Amino acid sequence: MTIAFDQLCVRVDAPGESSGQAQLLTDITAELDAPRIAIIGENGSGKSTLARVLAGLLGYTSGAATVNGHLVSQGPGKAKMAPGLRGRIGMIFPQAAAQVVMPTVEEDIALSLRGSGLSKDEMAARVQAAMEAHHLTELADRPCLSLSSGQLQRLALCSVLITEPQLVIADEPTSMLDTRHALLVRRRLLHLPRETQLVLVTHDLDFATACDDCLWIHQGRLREHGHPRTVVENYLDFIHSEIDQERI
Numbered sequence: 001m002t003i004a005f006d007q008l009c010v011r012v013d014a015p016g017e018s019s020g021q022a023q024l025l026t027d028i029t030a031e032l033d034a035p036r037i038a039i040i041g042e043n044g045s046g047k048s049t050l051a052r053v054l055a056g057l058l059g060y061t062s063g064a065a066t067v068n069g070h071l072v073s074q075g076p077g078k079a080k081m082a083p084g085l086r087g088r089i090g091m092i093f094p095q096a097a098a099q100v101v102m103p104t105v106e107e108d109i110a111l112s113l114r115g116s117g118l119s120k121d122e123m124a125a126r127v128q129a130a131m132e133a134h135h136l137t138e139l140a141d142r143p144c145l146s147l148s149s150g151q152l153q154r155l156a157l158c159s160v161l162i163t164e165p166q167l168v169i170a171d172e173p174t175s176m177l178d179t180r181h182a183l184l185v186r187r188r189l190l191h192l193p194r195e196t197q198l199v200l201v202t203h204d205l206d207f208a209t210a211c212d213d214c215l216w217i218h219q220g221r222l223r224e225h226g227h228p229r230t231v232v233e234n235y236l237d238f239i240h241s242e243i244d245q246e247r248i
Contacts, residue, residue, distance in 0.1 A: 039215045
């Protein structure tokens with residue numbers, strides 16, 4: 001899939017600001033078609049804002065964001081996925097509990113297939129296969145509210161991937177996890193089917209360098225776009241320089 005941002009700008013109401021609005025993203029322009037794309041940057045830089053725009057969850061003020069030529073929302077200011085992309089994009093959030101809506105693990109995964117046109121038996125088979133792939137079979141009847149952060153994130157990932165989206169947007173999917181669960185989620189995301197594209201927002205620079213393309217967002221602007229190792233090296237140099245200046 002080809003993702004394109006064309007002079008994308010996002011402003012939101014901010015009562016404390018003299019202008020009444022805060023600028024979150026400014027003139028983001030990039031074309032992305034790599035299988036695995038990382039977005040890095042400091043807290044508050046605009047990474048998650050860009051991910052939410054791409055997922056159709058946040059309206060933009062001006063410019064455009066498209067996937068395969070389809071606008072991701074129905075125009076500036078509209079936080080609603082365009083009809084041509086519905087069901088083709090899945091998003092994973094840092095707080096996986098926010099994505100859980102059903103009482104048990106198996107029920108929550110099965111919910112993702114409602115409206116898919118599959119028979120009851122086909123749905124059951126798909127759910128079982130998905131639970132096995134995500135090491136959730138033993139937790140099938142467990143109440144979702146009893147799960148650990150790592151188990152919840154695996155559940156959220158499973159519920160998204162079972163729909164076979166063409167684009168997966170993962171917003172800091174390992175930030176709340178211990179080492180074991182972080183590695184499980186990382187491995188699963190880096191080994192998605194070839195036809196599934198990944199956009200990864202992360203502070204884990206090793207995770208970022210395992211991707212094929214990288215954007216560095218700084219203060220709402222695209223600071224650099226290129227090969228992950230090069231972008232990460234430049235980002236680290238910048239951070240070290242900032243730290244050194246703070247010591248003076």
